[in-house]
Amino acid sequence: MSLEAFLSQLHADGNTSGLPGWEVDWDDAPLAYKLYRGLPTLPLSSDIPMTLEERTTPVEPSLKDIGHFLWYVYGLTQVSDSTAAPLRTYRRFVPSGGGLYPNELYVYLRKEAGVHGLYHYDAAHHRLVQLREGDYDSYLARALGSRCDLSSCFGVVFVSTMTWKNAFKYNTFAYRLQGLDSGVLLGQLQEAAKRFGYASSVHFRFLDRAVGHLLGLSGSEENVYAVIPLSVKRDIARIDDAGGTPMQVAADELCRELPAVQHDYYVRSRSVKKIPQLTQMNEAAKLDTLSPFRRFEPVHRTESGLQTVYLPPVKRLNFDLAATSRARHSPESEFVLSRVTAEQLAALLQEAAASFAYRNDLDGEREAPPHRVALYGCFYNVEGVPDGAYRYDAAAHALRRELAGDHRPRLQQGMTLHNVNLFQVPICLHIAGDDDHLIPQLGYRGYRIQQMEAGMLLQRLLLAASALGLSGRPLLGFQAGACDELYRMSRHGRTTLVQIPIGCCLPRPRLEGGLHS
DSSP, X not given: OOHHHHHHHHHHTGGGOSOTTOOOOGGGOOOSSOEEOSSOEEEOOOOOOSOOTTOOOOSSOOHHHHHHHHHHHHOOOEEEEESSSSOEEEEOSSOOGGGXXXXXXXXXEOGGGTSOEEEEEETTTTEEEEEEESOOHHHHHHHTTSOBOGGGOSEEXXXXXXXXXXXXXXXXXXXXXHHHHHHHHHHHHHHHHHHHTOEEOBBOOOOHHHHHHHHTOOTTTEEEEEEEEEESSSSOOBTGGGTOOOOOOOHHHHHTTSOOOOOOEEOOOSOOOOXXXXXXXXXXXXXXXXXXXXXXXXXXXXXXXXXXXXXXXXXXXXOOHHHHHHHOOOOSTTEEOOOBOHXXXXXXXXXXXXXXXXXXXXXXXXXXXXXXXXXXXXXXSBTTBOSEEEEEETTTTEEEEEEEXXXXXXXXXXXSSOOSOGGGOSEEEEEEEETTTTHHHHTTHHHHHHHHHHHHHHHHHHHHHHXXXXXXXXXXXXOHHHHHHHHTGGGGTXXXXXXXXXEEEOOOSEEEEESOO
């Protein structure tokens, strides 16, 4: 099977993709976190602030501040026992497919942070594990294509995925989940950074082998998906913004500058199986050199006489990220149908679009909501909005109707896993992206970038819903083609990436407790 056919199958089959005859060995399941052994550690403060309102931004963050930031991004926050089965899970503030959390966080702290070197964030023990000590500014800057001035930053965060952590269950479908999970994590990281007063910039394009060599990662088991410099200054300086000429270097050349490191770590699984398609996709997505890149320009799509519903003007939501993150959860059978006002819907969509604006290495110096993903929705029983399927036009703060009517039966029929009763949901949103998955512009790296941006928008939607007293459930177990037809996406060259029912819900039938109080 070609790689393009593999990606097409990931969307055509919902969450049923996988090798024939694959059986999940739950007794040999990996841990949801990586544990390094025999390395120096830095304990982080467990005195976690339970609110992020009215924070003052320090001139330079302390190790205590950095620890609090990492906990709000990806720390263990909750233990949950299901009443239906003897199953205990440890949750984080971000959702994850199957609660498996395939990502890991690494941090490079510069001398301004007081603990110079490269670290792994050990979420299980809330501490930093030292991988390398010293100054790697020059090496890392060149691995990013000499586009970022690290002198303006106090540190850099690396978001990686460990293939086996969810592939043991989802097989080849894990590839789609890993990109989406990485994006949700990036969305939470960006929102936490705002509350801590940090500027951030997401780098999707970098020298993979050089970054993996720096962290001591095996490319066959774990790959970095995004690199995020952080600064307490208002903006992170870019070399090309200053008119300089970036110096390019090949990954192999850069790797020769540093001795290789290989650290011992524990994942619990005794047998880690090879899945060739995932290895091939990760290899195909790697960059060994960084050629000059032409920035993405938005495609202007013509309207075709669609009926428009203008949403009422509303103010941006002002919410405590700490409280909202604690309240957010992913319901299944707990949804109960209730009426939603036009103001609630307007606030939900506006907040998600506005908070999605971020700096990255694809759009240059602009901070605006990326145009590579779009937001659609089917609405039922929403006050002031006729039942139907719509596209959200963020610039006009309006809904462009594609098809009138109650589409809940059609959406329910398109579910491949009937774990949610969509007849109990007034809002069913869909995030869409280009149906070529950005492959013509970015090669196979474009697919995982698209999934990450979909995940970043998804997390904004979930947080906004939680702030409004609603709940959202991300779903991939649906027929994307049926949704594409519903919204007539083929006219714009788009396809559906993720489905999010949103509404009111009953309390969950499980015992839960926070790990900090």
